[in-house]
Amino acid sequence: MIPLIHDMNGKKVVIFGGGEVGFRKASFFYPESDIYVVSRTFYKKFNSINITAIEKELNDAEDNFFLDIINESFLVVAATSDQNLNNHIGRLSKKAGILFNNADGNTGDVMIPSVISGKNYMIAISTCGKSPGMSRYIRKSLEERFPDLDEMISLQSEVRELLKKKEPVQKRRNEILRNIIYDEKVWEELKRDWNSALIYIQEKYFR
Numbered sequence: 001m002i003p004l005i006h007d008m009n010g011k012k013v014v015i016f017g018g019g020e021v022g023f024r025k026a027s028f029f030y031p032e033s034d035i036y037v038v039s040r041t042f043y044k045k046f047n048s049i050n051i052t053a054i055e056k057e058l059n060d061a062e063d064n065f066f067l068d069i070i071n072e073s074f075l076v077v078a079a080t081s082d083q084n085l086n087n088h089i090g091r092l093s094k095k096a097g098i099l100f101n102n103a104d105g106n107t108g109d110v111m112i113p114s115v116i117s118g119k120n121y122m123i124a125i126s127t128c129g130k131s132p133g134m135s136r137y138i139r140k141s142l143e144e145r146f147p148d149l150d151e152m153i154s155l156q157s158e159v160r161e162l163l164k165k166k167e168p169v170q171k172r173r174n175e176i177l178r179n180i181i182y183d184e185k186v187w188e189e190l191k192r193d194w195n196s197a198l199i200y201i202q203e204k205y206f207r
């Protein structure tokens with residue numbers, strides 16, 4: 001498997017299973033996608049997000065029920081507590097030519113990663129199904145280790161543009177940007193304030 005960052009805006013996503021896991025998967029795609037959740041029961045937190053809920057016992061549902069509901073969707077997620085049912089939904093999605101993610105059962109075409117994101121970046125973490133708990137741990141560790149990523153990226157972006165005007169040699173621009181990233185004092189100034197970090201950079205690197 002390889003990672004892709006995908007525009008899910010307005011895409012139809014159908015989730016089977018309305019438990020805590022189904023809710024987490026729905027939250028993952030919310031609010032970007034158009035989300036349908038099909039289940040016999042719904043976890044209480046579903047009240048907090050805007051999805052289309054379809055109450056249905058799936059044990060006695062015909063294949064055509066599934067095929068009608070997943071029609072024209074971009075992705076199907078199986079998150080019921082019944083592996084056989086999840087795998088069956090996977091086979092039907094394949095038949096319909098729709099991407100499939102399985103929260104419990106045979107791995108589908110797509111896996112859902114742990115995500116850290118800000119205004120200026122996103123990082124997705126996966127252990128390829130080996131240890132989702134470790135993905136969560138890595139996410140938490142990165143969040144603690146890099147609380148100022150957004151600020152640093154916007155600072156780099158600003159300095160990059162300033163440098164393009166001031167420094168004609170690309171290799172030199174590259175070197176300065178790298179030195180700034182590794183300059184602990186810049187990170188310290190950033191904690192105080194974005195502008196004081198920029199002033200420090202201009203005094204030290206723009207002479």
Ligand SMILES: C[C@@]1(CC(=O)O)c2cc3[nH]c(cc4nc(cc5[nH]c(cc(n2)[C@H]1CCC(=O)O)[C@@](C)(CC(=O)O)[C@@H]5CCC(=O)O)C(CC(=O)O)=C4CCC(=O)O)c(CCC(=O)O)c3CC(=O)O
Pocket residue numbers: 024025028101102103104105110111112113114115125126127128129130131132133134135136139
């Ligand atoms: C394969 C995958 C399928 C998929 O859903 O795409 C899958 C499968 C399974 N997870 C299970 C358990 C747990 N999942 C988590 C947490 C997350 N699980 C997520 C993704 C994935 N989980 C995909 C692989 C991604 C990868 O490898 O990185 C995350 C990243 C994204 C999300 O769900 O939003 C989210 C963290 C979000 C965050 O916080 O950052 C925790 C931790 C916790 O809840 O504290 C536990 C308990 C501890 C543990 O088991 O490690 C079980 C039951 C195992 C059993 O029966 O014992 C299965 C089924 C199986 O393994 O067969």
Ligand SMILES: NC(=O)C1=CN([C@@H]2O[C@H](COP(=O)(O)OP(=O)(O)OC[C@H]3O[C@@H](n4cnc5c(N)ncnc54)[C@H](O)[C@@H]3O)[C@@H](O)[C@H]2O)C=CC1
Pocket residue numbers: 016017018019020021022038039040041042043056057058059079080081082085102103104132
């Ligand atoms: N991929 C992941 O990240 C994780 C997956 N899991 C696994 O995912 C599965 C779901 O976990 P939870 O949401 O905690 O379980 P849960 O039991 O709280 O929720 C299951 C949902 O599926 C629905 N459902 C089950 N059978 C159905 C049927 N025949 N017809 C209609 N609806 C049906 C239930 O009504 C319920 O809403 C479990 O098997 C669990 O082991 C657990 C943790 C993380």
